Amino acid sequence: MLTLVGRRILYAIPIAIGVSIVCFSLVYLAPGDPLQLLLPPDAPADAVAMIKHAYGFDRPIPVQYVLWLWRVLHGDFGVSIATRRPVLLEVSGSLYNTCMLTLFAVPIAFVIGYSFGAIAGCFPGKWIDRVVTGTAVMGVSLPNYWVGIVLVIAFSVEIIALPATGMGRGGSAGFNPLVWADAQYMILPVITLAMVPIGILARSTRAAVAEVQGLDFVTTLRAKGLSESAVIRHVLKNAMAPVLAVMGLQFGYLMGGSILIETVFTWPGSGFLLSKSIINRDIPVLQGAILVLAMIFVATNLCVDLLQAMIDPRIRRA
């Protein structure tokens, strides 16, 4: 198992380097100029040159990459062009706010999605399967920003029960999810955020459980006289590996924050930060945020790989 862990970590290193190259260079492919955030359209050439030099944009892109990577390896992600605040501070603050949503959305999505999917998989073709599958398709198909707006209209505008936007009366500073005055601001974004993973997980779990149900060893278990609950336990355990992979992916997506949901609810998370950085061409923030989120994704996948190996001996032997 230790060999496997070491091998997986080694695999993650080139992925991380690749991600850093991609996230650095991708932002330069987009049209637009990071200096337009700072300078007026009719800024004279000497002013443009001065600002380019001050922000290091006058160097060749490979040189900028090497310098950036060197600073990143030393924990310095640079400063935001827009706010002059350290990128790491910007990214960590927004990531913390997204985590607030994710930590509530993940258990809701995983428990509901997995349970519904398992039930549907155990009764393929039955009415409950059709209900769950139909609901899951709806969950996946409805645009989540639209769901968010509908929820706001229903619960904030028509019946003024929950706040429509923001992160508490004082903002994220001092936000406490365990206090109702703050927690109520999370309810609509958490529900909206959980919708898609519920649908995806329910469908994946249903497919995995139904597939395992048809395998020979399940027939053998039943022939040997095992109780149905014991058979189901075996089925669920065997169906767990592919479901875990989907859960890992969904967890990564949720940690990345949803640009649309966080914009609809003005939730100051990583998705909202990314959206602002893209619009403003705030390249240091964009690069820092993408890199951190990509690393979270890599780490999540690593964890999922290891979990799968723990559950399924065939993976360890592969």
Next chain:
Amino acid sequence: MTLRNGRLGRALSLATAITASALIPAQANAGGGTLTVAMTAGDIPVTAGTPDQGFEGLRFVGFSIYDALVRWDLSHSDKPSDIVPGLATSWDIDPVNHKRWIFHLRDGVKWHDGCPFSADDVIWNFGRMNDQKSPQFYTQQYAFNRGYMTNFDSIEKIDDHTVAINTKFVESLFPYTMSYVVMVSKCRAETLKYDWQAFASTPSGTGPYRVDRFVPHERLELVPNKDYWDKNRIPKQDRMVLLPMPEASTRVAALLSGQVNFVEAPPPDAIPRLKGAGMQIVMNTYPHNWPYILNFVHGPFTDERVRKAANYALNRDDFVDLLGGTAIPDYATMPPTTPYYGHPKLYKYDAERAAALLKEAGCLPCNITLAMSTSGSGQMQPLPMNELLKSQLEAVGFKVDFKVMDWNSLIEIGRSGVVKYENIDGYNGSRALLDPVSALIKPVAKAYWSPAGSNWGHFYSDDTEQTAQAILTEFDPDKRLALLTKLHEEESAHAVMIWVVHDLNPRALSPKVHGFVQSQNWFQDMTPITVDP
């Protein structure tokens, strides 16, 4: 949709009536309440001096915390606003040197930190924005103020309450430029050892509001500066909370649910719903237009007949209908209430004439490539508006190829100019027409040819060039007004743009909000507002 005569007049009357409905006198209540504003900005504008986020940044943050030497009179809704004394009580041109302006500074003004305001502060602020060798130099503010420093050469102290600003060339309209340059406290900056990030968290200006609480990216809470030098502009509300809320439907929901009580730019299709819920909808004409800026070097628009054809092809009333009455037709650069509007040539909808002009110019079908954005500051509803524009242009013989892009990509086209983008025949960029130089001179004068200036398409004609020069060297206000009017009329005669609409800048206010006067300006005075509990 059909052409309806008198639409402009009715729209203006409606706008005035709606605005007038908002001029409810501020109620005398024990507390002024909390005004919570949902801005369209995606972030809290920069607080350490001149803000980002365009004029919305100056509107809510810049001119709340800080003052400039010159300020805009925002106290009226029934006439265009003009500049009035700010931190300078008056200014005059040196009679023997027309490149030297004397600014007489206001006595008795204090910064929020308690230090007195003097000429040294003004000199220090210009160093902060211009002098890379000064300890207070701040790259961000250098960049943010470049557009206002085009003609700045040097500054000198005459005495504790008088400074002289030397310009690079003679410019009679220079004081307008000084209205955008806000002053920050030297005292506070020195205490913080020029840590501008710390300054941004605890800014100090001379403005009517002090910063009470700042949560980056989320909220800025301002409280009245009870020692403000203009006693008439000490804020009447107890607190103003600024929230960035870029999503229009979110702003509407926040207003309807009572989370905010003042919303910028509600979408036109939400206005009936807001009115039905008892919200006040206020709008007014202001110096904004939504035109196409044209290529005068390559392509069909080098021919004046084609430019005129494009203007005749547009039925602007249809655009007003599309926007639910939140705009007025735009037939010339400036809105009709502008003092230098004059009698420009009005290209009212005439499809037959447009087709005839295209035929005369030998441009049928007239293939044009236009750049447009999907959204952006001041861009209104670019997708449906441009669909309508395309259909109307093609109805008379144009063949329109749109290059659709995001706002920043369009800005890149606007910044680089026609030399780099010679295949673009025009781009759709909304314009702020606040001061006469930006409004009239920059789009046509040769000195402002892109990429050095905002004459994107390199327009040139002898008459506009001579008039523009005459304006810059004319110091008699009446004669200058006559010249500005002449230039406005000349620009129309040459059809220097495709004019479409002027925005009316709608805002939605809770019925609890009183005292707001929507001036004919990009900036607004928030100080008279009170909010019922």
